[in-house]
Amino acid sequence: MITRDDIFQKINVYSWGAEVEFTLNGQGGFKDFNGVNESLLWNQEYILTLKPREIHPQLQSGGITGYTLKIEATDTASSAESVGIRLAYALLCLAINKHWGMSLSWPDSPLPCRVIDRTKPKGITGQGFAFVTNHVEISEFVSVLESSFDKLADVPYQLLLSMELCASSRLESNNRSKLIMLVSSFEALAIQRNYSTELSPLIRDLKSLVKEAEIEDESLKNSILGQIEGLKHESIRRAIRRLMNDIGLGDDDCQFVDKAYKARSKIVHEGQRVPELDIMTTRIDLILRHAFSVVASHDITLS
Incomplete structure (x- = not known):
């Protein structure tokens, strides 16, 4: 021992x-x-x-x-x-x-x-910290408030939630948590469409197939039926892609947002590590700022 x-x-x-x-x-x-x-x-x-x-x-x-x-x-x-x-x-x-x-x-x-x-010599190590502030004069604070206050007479709840998630992500020191919040901010903006009318016959047929199938585990059968019922709604990933097109993002930015969505899924659903998240979170933050600006200028409607 x-x-x-x-x-x-x-x-x-x-x-x-x-x-x-x-x-x-x-x-x-x-x-x-x-x-x-x-x-x-x-x-x-x-x-x-x-x-x-x-x-x-x-x-x-x-x-x-x-x-x-x-x-x-x-x-x-x-x-x-x-x-x-x-x-x-x-x-x-x-x-x-x-x-x-x-x-x-x-x-x-x-x-x-x-x-x-433990056998390597320790040598000399150093450590440094840096941060950037963006303080404003009270007069500028009031000016920006007044300008934004006049932009929207009726503020959509989805926009408020999305902006709060984005702003709150900047309080996070952990880039994994920051990425999860930023992608969730996109999800709040991306409204999933309901395709019940178009897909109702297909969903009814799929449910009939499952009900007639010889599946002994009743909970598994109910789970499959629930997933089929969910087909009435657009996937959140597709809704985000549609939002990206609506706000006029280029192909490169659209692909990057999709990459961030996949990274979030790897972290949350698969428990995987994703490297260089600081680069990803910085760019996603910038894209979200553009999205908020477009929505506030009435160029698109959240639907």
């Missing part, structure tokens, strides 16, 4: 570890953390260390705290990857049970942890 002394002394044998970086909101935290590297006592064979992590000053001012949890050590990189994933899972279990707001700082990879080589 591996002992902590073995891990500590035999670095060339147990060369691999893993780190999980995470942030907590003001509701989560530790009563007795010393604020520096602290070795944690637990009943596992691995060495577990908690240390504070520098995060963006804007996050800190909002009561967010950053930490790194390091687990050591294994004799192979693949084993370190496995224990790192288990550690991330354990962290999320804690956050859910304690009602903490937590975000894992995933690298641009499929893993919620970073595998580390």
